[in-house]
Amino acid sequence: MQYESTKTLCFTMRMVDISRGSALGTSGASELFQLLRDGRPRTRAELATVTGLARSTIATRVDSLMALGLVSPVGDALSTGGRPPSRFALNPSARVVLAADLGASHATLAVTDLSGTVLGELREAIDIASGPEAVLSWMVEAATTLLARIDRDHDELVAIGIGVPGPVEHSTGRPVNPPIMPGWDRFDVPGWVQQHLQVPVLVDNDVNIMALGERAFAWPNAEHLMFVKIATGIGSGVISSGRLQRGAQGIAGDIGHVQVARGVGIPCHCGNRGCLEALASGPAIARDLRKAGIDVATGSDVVDLVKRGNIEAIQAVRQAGRDIGEVLTTAVSLINPSVIAIGGSMARAGEHLIAGVREIVYTRSMPLATEHLAIVQSSAAENAAVLGASMLAIHHALSPEGIDALATPAR
Amino acid sequence: MQYESTKTLCFTMRMVDISRGSALGTSGASELFQLLRDGRPRTRAELATVTGLARSTIATRVDSLMALGLVSPVGDALSTGGRPPSRFALNPSARVVLAADLGASHATLAVTDLSGTVLGELREAIDIASGPEAVLSWMVEAATTLLARIDRDHDELVAIGIGVPGPVEHSTGRPVNPPIMPGWDRFDVPGWVQQHLQVPVLVDNDVNIMALGERAFAWPNAEHLMFVKIATGIGSGVISSGRLQRGAQGIAGDIGHVQVARGVGIPCHCGNRGCLEALASGPAIARDLRKAGIDVATGSDVVDLVKRGNIEAIQAVRQAGRDIGEVLTTAVSLINPSVIAIGGSMARAGEHLIAGVREIVYTRSMPLATEHLAIVQSSAAENAAVLGASMLAIHHALSPEGIDALATPAR
DNA sequence: CAACTTCTGTCGATTGACTAGCAAAAGTCG
DNA sequence: CGACTTTTGCTAGTCAATCGACAGAAGTTG
Numbered sequence: 001m002q003y004e005s006t007k008t009l010c011f012t013m014r015m016v017d018i019s020r021g022s023a024l025g026t027s028g029a030s031e032l033f034q035l036l037r038d039g040r041p042r043t044r045a046e047l048a049t050v051t052g053l054a055r056s057t058i059a060t061r062v063d064s065l066m067a068l069g070l071v072s073p074v075g076d077a078l079s080t081g082g083r084p085p086s087r088f089a090l091n092p093s094a095r096v097v098l099a100a101d102l103g104a105s106h107a108t109l110a111v112t113d114l115s116g117t118v119l120g121e122l123r124e125a126i127d128i129a130s131g132p133e134a135v136l137s138w139m140v141e142a143a144t145t146l147l148a149r150i151d152r153d154h155d156e157l158v159a160i161g162i163g164v165p166g167p168v169e170h171s172t173g174r175p176v177n178p179p180i181m182p183g184w185d186r187f188d189v190p191g192w193v194q195q196h197l198q199v200p201v202l203v204d205n206d207v208n209i210m211a212l213g214e215r216a217f218a219w220p221n222a223e224h225l226m227f228v229k230i231a232t233g234i235g236s237g238v239i240s241s242g243r244l245q246r247g248a249q250g251i252a253g254d255i256g257h258v259q260v261a262r263g264v265g266i267p268c269h270c271g272n273r274g275c276l277e278a279l280a281s282g283p284a285i286a287r288d289l290r291k292a293g294i295d296v297a298t299g300s301d302v303v304d305l306v307k308r309g310n311i312e313a314i315q316a317v318r319q320a321g322r323d324i325g326e327v328l329t330t331a332v333s334l335i336n337p338s339v340i341a342i343g344g345s346m347a348r349a350g351e352h353l354i355a356g357v358r359e360i361v362y363t364r365s366m367p368l369a370t371e372h373l374a375i376v377q378s379s380a381a382e383n384a385a386v387l388g389a390s391m392l393a394i395h396h397a398l399s400p401e402g403i404d405a406l407a408t409p410a411r
Numbered sequence: 412m413q414y415e416s417t418k419t420l421c422f423t424m425r426m427v428d429i430s431r432g433s434a435l436g437t438s439g440a441s442e443l444f445q446l447l448r449d450g451r452p453r454t455r456a457e458l459a460t461v462t463g464l465a466r467s468t469i470a471t472r473v474d475s476l477m478a479l480g481l482v483s484p485v486g487d488a489l490s491t492g493g494r495p496p497s498r499f500a501l502n503p504s505a506r507v508v509l510a511a512d513l514g515a516s517h518a519t520l521a522v523t524d525l526s527g528t529v530l531g532e533l534r535e536a537i538d539i540a541s542g543p544e545a546v547l548s549w550m551v552e553a554a555t556t557l558l559a560r561i562d563r564d565h566d567e568l569v570a571i572g573i574g575v576p577g578p579v580e581h582s583t584g585r586p587v588n589p590p591i592m593p594g595w596d597r598f599d600v601p602g603w604v605q606q607h608l609q610v611p612v613l614v615d616n617d618v619n620i621m622a623l624g625e626r627a628f629a630w631p632n633a634e635h636l637m638f639v640k641i642a643t644g645i646g647s648g649v650i651s652s653g654r655l656q657r658g659a660q661g662i663a664g665d666i667g668h669v670q671v672a673r674g675v676g677i678p679c680h681c682g683n684r685g686c687l688e689a690l691a692s693g694p695a696i697a698r699d700l701r702k703a704g705i706d707v708a709t710g711s712d713v714v715d716l717v718k719r720g721n722i723e724a725i726q727a728v729r730q731a732g733r734d735i736g737e738v739l740t741t742a743v744s745l746i747n748p749s750v751i752a753i754g755g756s757m758a759r760a761g762e763h764l765i766a767g768v769r770e771i772v773y774t775r776s777m778p779l780a781t782e783h784l785a786i787v788q789s790s791a792a793e794n795a796a797v798l799g800a801s802m803l804a805i806h807h808a809l810s811p812e813g814i815d816a817l818a819t820p821a822r
Numbered sequence: 823c824a825a826c827t828t829c830t831g832t833c834g835a836t837t838g839a840c841t842a843g844c845a846a847a848a849g850t851c852g
Numbered sequence: 853c854g855a856c857t858t859t860t861g862c863t864a865g866t867c868a869a870t871c872g873a874c875a876g877a878a879g880t881t882g
Contacts, residue, residue: 236745238745252745254780333662
């Protein structure tokens with residue numbers, strides 16, 4: 001009976017976590033680690049002055065972090081007349097995370113280190129409609145292959161980030177009412193994956209993780225960033241106050257079905273009319289060009305035409321940019337971001353699309369809102385998703401709780 | 412020389428705060444207090460099981476909170492056969508905060524307790540354009556008057572929340588480029604006020620604090636809420652993931668100058684054309700009605716007409732609702748809120764405005780986004796701003812840092 | 823090479839948060 | 853009214869984190 005009650009206590013303790021020492025022997029090492037997360041090398045003395053703790057305290061904490069391998073010496077700093085202090089920094093290769101980008105027809109799986117550097121990648125054609133078990137089985141298998149290929153043990157894996165093409169209840173990792181993922185509705189993705197790989201699993205919408213990826217890649221200091229993906233569909237991921245905003249149902253940023261002025265009457269596959277997606281998505285532009293007698297089948301064809309300098313295609317893409325800009329103008333007023341990054345397959349059409357977006361946003365917005373606003377093509381491009389999934393996993397793994405979990409021997 | 416370095420250490424300690432015990436003797440009382448913030452009474456045993464700490468530990472912590480007056484006994488709970496446990500809860504009247512709503516022509520100052528209950532209020536005509544010193548001097552003076560009137564000492568004041576009609580850099584409390592507040596640009600409001608009243612001063616945009624007020628009053632569990640103020644101008648405050656979103660320049664939510672379809676060509680005072688504010692604000696509706704030969708001067712007149720059942724006025728207000736709904740549709744897709752509360756003087760026109768908003772939002776949005784979306788008239792109404800300012804102050808005062816500051820004798 | 827400076831690792835001492843146990847208090851139940 | 857139950861306040865004790873100091877290591881400077 002005593003054991004039972006103790007177990008209950010442990011559980012509630014985790015839920016509230018008021019107790020002082022987190023993991024046995026680890027003390028406040030996880031808090032100290034937060035200072036080192038940025039990867040910048042520091043000396044013990046620097047850490048001592050910054051934290052206000054004694055040098056000896058820092059020493060023991062650094063030691064425990066080094067014992068975990070998370071922190072490594074990075075040579076000595078310059079001497080100021082005496083013995084030069086040694087410097088430490090996050091050791092990105094201490095552990096690895098898995099980053100998966102599951103698309104409708106393709107999946108990419110990568111292993112990255114703790115800085116997000118891709119150590120190994122695997123890309124394969126899948127059918128997301130074949131259901132969660134099939135897709136996730138492939139993922140788990142591919143993970144083993146990939147880890148073996150780069151000669152890393154399963155023990156070194158600390159977290160998994162997964163992006164899926166549909167809305168996700170991020171707290172539980174369950175897709176909710178996904179339009180193009182039959183069989184995935186409310187499926188417990190983390191639960192299933194954890195049966196095979198015993199590490200935390202973070203799931204999110206693909207556009208959301210692309211926003212994370214873009215930020216990590218190109219805008220590490222942007223607290224308010226919006227990533228707009230323009231491909232078969234149109235969606236966006238919103239980072240506000242440094243945090244991904246998911247909304248009440250996890251569908252925040254879903255701007256594909258906002259009505260735009262030029263769209264009057266044009267039917268959208270969602271059942272409504274005049275949606276942005278029915279006007280400015282890859283298929284929509286291709287359709288418009290076909291009406292004008294130009295032989296294009298897909299958005300990809302449109303991009304090719306644009307790259308070859310076809311005037312009609314360029315004009316169509318630019319107009320799509322204007323339509324998107326119309327919606328983004330409202331977004332600029334509402335979110336007041338400092339960066340809007342445009343990605344997705346149609347963004348490969350280069351500056352024409354962005355030019356259309358800028359044209360409208362800069363004309364229609366309040367000067368203050370656009371003064372420091374950058375509207376740019378995604379730099380991370382096709383790597384955005386995997387990088388973002390990696391970031392999702394890394395952020396979790398390197399959080400105080402994540403570090404404490406690593407320090408606890410019994411996993 | 413030793414003293415100097417010690418002082419520096421103290422400063423940096425505050426910045427990072429890794430050290431264990433926060434204030435002398437207080438230990439983790441501030442963390443325990445976070446559990447009691449909701450005002451619900453609890454027994455020592457309950458707190459012990461929830462936190463996982465020993466009963467004796469809880470006892471000492473509760474004692475220190477009671478010594479500060481923040482927590483008070485609230486009678487006994489039901490006996491389960493033995494001595495009935497005593498229950499404790501947040502004592503809202505332990506301290507007071509000041510809540511100021513500074514408008515263009517009027518200012519309201521209130522003293523509230525820690526639950527946001529107004530203990531005393533003062534309203535006066537001011538001219539915000541008379542500059543920060545004049546307005547804030549009045550505020551400080553009024554504060555003293557108000558505190559004396561309700562027989563409270565300055566010592567009991569723990570924080571001040573101020574709402575101003577313009578964008579604010581919340582981290583510094585400085586207004587930035589406010590259009591209607593000449594002389595306030597980059598003025599250090601907290602610094603100035605703190606010279607007279609030595610407590611933390613929180614400043615924010617008036618619409619932002621109205622969002623906070625509305626949430627506190629009517630939607631305590633809404634993590635994603637949008638407050639739209641429709642009066643002389645149109646603006647909104649956005650709460651996402653439970654936090655007020657301010658954006659890169661502190662102008663997030665500023666939807667007044669988004670273009671809407673019906674507005675083609677209509678000039679706005681911002682210099683652009685077709686802005687929402689030029690169509691759906693109080694003055695705009697009045698202007699349209701005047702064109703139709705109806706004798707109205709202000710938005711307030713329009714509201715009066717609507718209340719008397721004037722068809723033209725009702726139609727105009729409903730159309731304004733539709734225009735606003737057009738912008739809010741994008742907001743719904745982007746933010747995915749669970750509540751949109753409509754306030755401001757024009758909201759007094761009742762359901763007609765809201766009906767127009769609903770008509771458009773529910774028609775044009777994706778079903779999933781509106782499934783659990785409430786679009787309602789503000790319940791807090793004219794009290795929203797003061798209540799929100801109070802919340803801003805209370806949130807700060809009751810945060811772990813705030814409690815620690817209260818516990819530290821030397822202020 | 824000697825004197826000096828600065829960093830590193832270790833160890834004992836301190837501190838204070840937390841716990842456990844007990845007697846008294848304040849109820850309920852028969 | 854007495855037996856029983858549960859909470860409360862108190863006290864002494866435990867334990868882990870942190871600190872300060874010291875000796876040794878590893879440099880610089882003249």
